[in-house]
Amino acid sequence: MKIVCVVLVLIVSAGAHAQPLDDALAAYDAKDYATALKLLTPLAEQGSTIAQVNLAYMLYSGRGTSADASGAAKWYRLAADDGDAYAQYSIGVMYENGSGVAQDLQEAVKWWQLSARQGYADAQYNLGAMYYNGRGVAKDYVRAYLWKSLAAEGTLTTVPQRKARTGRDAIGAVMSQAQLAQARELIAACKASDLQECD
Numbered sequence: 001m002k003i004v005c006v007v008l009v010l011i012v013s014a015g016a017h018a019q020p021l022d023d024a025l026a027a028y029d030a031k032d033y034a035t036a037l038k039l040l041t042p043l044a045e046q047g048s049t050i051a052q053v054n055l056a057y058m059l060y061s062g063r064g065t066s067a068d069a070s071g072a073a074k075w076y077r078l079a080a081d082d083g084d085a086y087a088q089y090s091i092g093v094m095y096e097n098g099s100g101v102a103q104d105l106q107e108a109v110k111w112w113q114l115s116a117r118q119g120y121a122d123a124q125y126n127l128g129a130m131y132y133n134g135r136g137v138a139k140d141y142v143r144a145y146l147w148k149s150l151a152a153e154g155t156l157t158t159v160p161q162r163k164a165r166t167g168r169d170a171i172g173a174v175m176s177q178a179q180l181a182q183a184r185e186l187i188a189a190c191k192a193s194d195l196q197e198c199d
Contacts, residue, residue, distance in 0.1 A: 021051060028054065033064025044075055052079040053087050060100070069100030080111060088115035089123040096126070096136075105136030116147060117195045121154030125164050132171055145171045145183040146190060146198060 024039035037058055043051035052075045058064055060072035073094050079087035092111035095104045109130050115123035128147035131140045148168035152161055172180060190198035 021048065024051065025054070028058075028063075033058065035064075037064035044078075047082075049079045049082045049084050049087070052076070052082075053084055053090075056087070056090065069094070071100070073100035080114070083114075083118075085115045085118040085120040085123070088112070088118075089120050089126075092123065092126065105130070107136075109136040116150070117198065119154060119195060121151045121156040121164070122158050124148070124154060125151035125156060125159050125167070128167065128171070132167075141171055141175050142179050142183045142186060143199070145175060145180070146186050149183070149187055150190070150195070 020039055020043055024036050024043065027033075027039060028036035037055070040051045040055045040058070044055045056072040056075035056079065059068045059075065061067065073091060076087045076091040076094065080091045088111045091101075092108040092115065094100050095108035095111065097103065101107075109127065112123040112127045112130070116127050124147045128144045128151060130136050131147065132144035133139070137143075145168060148164055148171060151159070152164035152168050156164060172183075175183070186198065
């Protein structure tokens with residue numbers, strides 16, 4: 001019974017924002033960025049994760065307003081704290097590049113780990129690169145291979161799968177047979193745990 005109550009609350013709260021959110025997204029699609037921004041802002045302030053992510057993107061890219069990386073980081077961070085995988089990936093990118101926030105590679109890794117464990121392939125790809133290069137984490141070819149392998153199997157939005165496979169294969173070429181075996185065991189355990197036991 002408790003589960004039903006939670007579902008009803010989610011449906012009711014989603015319905016409360018549905019029309020203004022639909023209007024905001026329609027305005028964005030019509031390139032009426034000023035209207036989209038005006039409609040998204042109160043929704044984001046009320047805690048709509050979808051509105052927060054879209055508002056962050058608009059602020060970052062300067063659509064309907066001047067570009068504002070720190071404002072974008074604020075909204076991405078709120079949505080990331082609520083568990084949105086895209087927002088976690090995006091705030092990780094901002095920490096890696098020092099865009100809107102102070103550059104912090106460990107913080108970038110932290111957010112990409114959260115996003116990667118939700119199956120977000122772009123975060124998996126970036127996490128693999130961090131482990132390969134020892135940026136924000138200790139250099140670890142086994143974990144680099146793990147995350148690049150998962151990215152190569154997933155649906156990437158900014159990186160072609162071919163590039164993810166090429167990256168994975170390049171890492172594999174510098175690994176020993178023992179490391180490859182360890183990586184394959186780790187991949188199997190990671191998948192069996194629904195991406196929760198990947199370390």
